[in-house]
Amino acid sequence: MKIVCKKSDILNGVNIAQKAVPGKTTMPILECIVIRANANNIKFMSNDMEIGIETVVDGTVFEEGSVAINEAVFSEIIRRMPDNDISIETNQYFITTIKCEKAEFSINCKSDEEFPILPEVEKKDALSISQFSLKEIIKQTVFSISTNESQKIMTGELFEINGDEFKVIALDGHRIAIRKIKLNNEYKPTKVIIPGKTLREITKILSGEVDKTVNIYFEKNHILFEFENTIVISRLIEGEYYRINQMLTGDYDTKIKCNKKNLIDALDRSTLLIKESDKNPIVFNINDFNLNVKINTEGGAMSEDIEIQKEGKDIVIGFNPKFLLDVFRVIDDEEITLYMTNSKAPCFIKNDEETYDYLILPVNFSAGR
Amino acid sequence: MKIVCKKSDILNGVNIAQKAVPGKTTMPILECIVIRANANNIKFMSNDMEIGIETVVDGTVFEEGSVAINEAVFSEIIRRMPDNDISIETNQYFITTIKCEKAEFSINCKSDEEFPILPEVEKKDALSISQFSLKEIIKQTVFSISTNESQKIMTGELFEINGDEFKVIALDGHRIAIRKIKLNNEYKPTKVIIPGKTLREITKILSGEVDKTVNIYFEKNHILFEFENTIVISRLIEGEYYRINQMLTGDYDTKIKCNKKNLIDALDRSTLLIKESDKNPIVFNINDFNLNVKINTEGGAMSEDIEIQKEGKDIVIGFNPKFLLDVFRVIDDEEITLYMTNSKAPCFIKNDEETYDYLILPVNFSAGR
Numbered sequence: 001m002k003i004v005c006k007k008s009d010i011l012n013g014v015n016i017a018q019k020a021v022p023g024k025t026t027m028p029i030l031e032c033i034v035i036r037a038n039a040n041n042i043k044f045m046s047n048d049m050e051i052g053i054e055t056v057v058d059g060t061v062f063e064e065g066s067v068a069i070n071e072a073v074f075s076e077i078i079r080r081m082p083d084n085d086i087s088i089e090t091n092q093y094f095i096t097t098i099k100c101e102k103a104e105f106s107i108n109c110k111s112d113e114e115f116p117i118l119p120e121v122e123k124k125d126a127l128s129i130s131q132f133s134l135k136e137i138i139k140q141t142v143f144s145i146s147t148n149e150s151q152k153i154m155t156g157e158l159f160e161i162n163g164d165e166f167k168v169i170a171l172d173g174h175r176i177a178i179r180k181i182k183l184n185n186e187y188k189p190t191k192v193i194i195p196g197k198t199l200r201e202i203t204k205i206l207s208g209e210v211d212k213t214v215n216i217y218f219e220k221n222h223i224l225f226e227f228e229n230t231i232v233i234s235r236l237i238e239g240e241y242y243r244i245n246q247m248l249t250g251d252y253d254t255k256i257k258c259n260k261k262n263l264i265d266a267l268d269r270s271t272l273l274i275k276e277s278d279k280n281p282i283v284f285n286i287n288d289f290n291l292n293v294k295i296n297t298e299g300g301a302m303s304e305d306i307e308i309q310k311e312g313k314d315i316v317i318g319f320n321p322k323f324l325l326d327v328f329r330v331i332d333d334e335e336i337t338l339y340m341t342n343s344k345a346p347c348f349i350k351n352d353e354e355t356y357d358y359l360i361l362p363v364n365f366s367a368g369r
Numbered sequence: 370m371k372i373v374c375k376k377s378d379i380l381n382g383v384n385i386a387q388k389a390v391p392g393k394t395t396m397p398i399l400e401c402i403v404i405r406a407n408a409n410n411i412k413f414m415s416n417d418m419e420i421g422i423e424t425v426v427d428g429t430v431f432e433e434g435s436v437a438i439n440e441a442v443f444s445e446i447i448r449r450m451p452d453n454d455i456s457i458e459t460n461q462y463f464i465t466t467i468k469c470e471k472a473e474f475s476i477n478c479k480s481d482e483e484f485p486i487l488p489e490v491e492k493k494d495a496l497s498i499s500q501f502s503l504k505e506i507i508k509q510t511v512f513s514i515s516t517n518e519s520q521k522i523m524t525g526e527l528f529e530i531n532g533d534e535f536k537v538i539a540l541d542g543h544r545i546a547i548r549k550i551k552l553n554n555e556y557k558p559t560k561v562i563i564p565g566k567t568l569r570e571i572t573k574i575l576s577g578e579v580d581k582t583v584n585i586y587f588e589k590n591h592i593l594f595e596f597e598n599t600i601v602i603s604r605l606i607e608g609e610y611y612r613i614n615q616m617l618t619g620d621y622d623t624k625i626k627c628n629k630k631n632l633i634d635a636l637d638r639s640t641l642l643i644k645e646s647d648k649n650p651i652v653f654n655i656n657d658f659n660l661n662v663k664i665n666t667e668g669g670a671m672s673e674d675i676e677i678q679k680e681g682k683d684i685v686i687g688f689n690p691k692f693l694l695d696v697f698r699v700i701d702d703e704e705i706t707l708y709m710t711n712s713k714a715p716c717f718i719k720n721d722e723e724t725y726d727y728l729i730l731p732v733n734f735s736a737g738r
Contacts, residue, residue, distance in 0.1 A: 103673040104673065300442070300477060
């Protein structure tokens, strides 16, 4: 194999492909990126057995062929090369020579024979969505996914398509995040559970531009994202997702509206007193026009008043401040609205347009606080 | 104690004082900053038993007094407060209330009784130097200090003053760094060894401006740096420094001149093949107008040619590339000059003005390379 590409193009390809190179693995071949040069194109491939990535890199092919090259070494070499054309040449023993101007590296590489082939996904009935929308909707929900592997379904997000409605749900047993957007076309009903890891990696690769499109293809066990020069294939999580509709009641006894930034700043300050070991909740004491945010820990106490608009009853309710912050940080609105019933019932954060609906379970707090 | 200061002033004071708060200590009082408010001023103090810092902070004293407050907690609270006036008030039980706008923290603090007093250093015969010069001369030498605590003297730098010459020497058994500058006045001969840690912290505090001055006072066991609102007092290392003059010969068999950036780039690339475990040297093969930089490791090989001007014999010589990079990175000149004798004798990097002189011992390399 012999190819010549611009440094920036190689770097771009490596940055995409490395997202499916596992941090730790017992299979050394998975630590490699496969470079495959055909008459038509140059592809960089990676596969961690959960996600597979294939991206096309611009360049000139002087000799067809392929090689599996350690991703960490390869990306470091490319990064430190001068900003110019780089040639990559592999001999019959898979010793790969990487040249740029007067600098020359020789690296022992491997055949790509052992490299696991990416699953074939048939490209039919694409769902089209802008990169911006997909990236946003993932970021606005993915924090609610559980990291506890014992309940596999909670480690993924539900993508639910119904006509022109695209709904994403993530939950971890303490909170639920729901986001909805309208699609430009009608699609047949689809429900799939996508691993959280896949979603996190996808958001890192997507440029997030409004006028660039992602095509999404669904199969029984796999999902394929296609955008620009890249495809990302991921396994799906098997099983039936939780039925959450009965949890989403419209009833409430207290409704408050307040400035998002003021509340974020107060919560942010409160968290600095919390150590890993103690689980002290933050207590909201809501009456009339005032929300008092208070926390008591071994390290000290913090208290702050925030102006609010209130409808309904006064209430005292405790929360894990991280859960609130996670939600407030992905809401674009300046004003946020919270709906509460009592100190044991879930709190909802939602907007009138119903494009988002977040549920957070409160935390017990001792009455003495 | 009750004081009110601007957030930015407190933050600035904390950032200075925290440089002498130890990362790990068995004495919890040392993890504190002492705030001391007198009629005249507010001082923040810290002391890790090697370095002590005292810095004056602008503000209004409503009640004199003092308190020892955990530095990590205090700096986090101040950082997250709104950008406004902050009041700090301590009651008789050393519970300290920190207020800003509507936010209020209460923290359990300590009396400063247990806090070790900073040593008294008599302020006479100050050596005056610009912050810029002091910061530079430390940065240009401090990397050559040994981290091996078993040879205490090597863990410090020699400051040697003779008339109007200020010379700084650092060495670790494999290399020597020497920098000289001219002072604006004549001073009496002085030789002190200053701990590397002190020097590293000083460079972090110094703003490094050319027209701001540092006054340095020497005593038998201590050195005191005074600048702007701050004093830093450090212990000195006891003992006699190494006599290095006999090592600094003017003889050489090979002299090369080359572009610094080209050489740094090549060395930088070479280091990526070096793993912690192997100690492969980089080999310079110098003949006529060419310097070939080459390295062979288990991970692969790298080779690069660099244009040079040469006087004297051809030579093949091996180095630890890190030692070369450390030196080249603190030299301002675009062209650098290396003087070598043979593959076992030290290499010198110096300029004609003799403001710097770096010595690096070569490393053995197998002839087969």
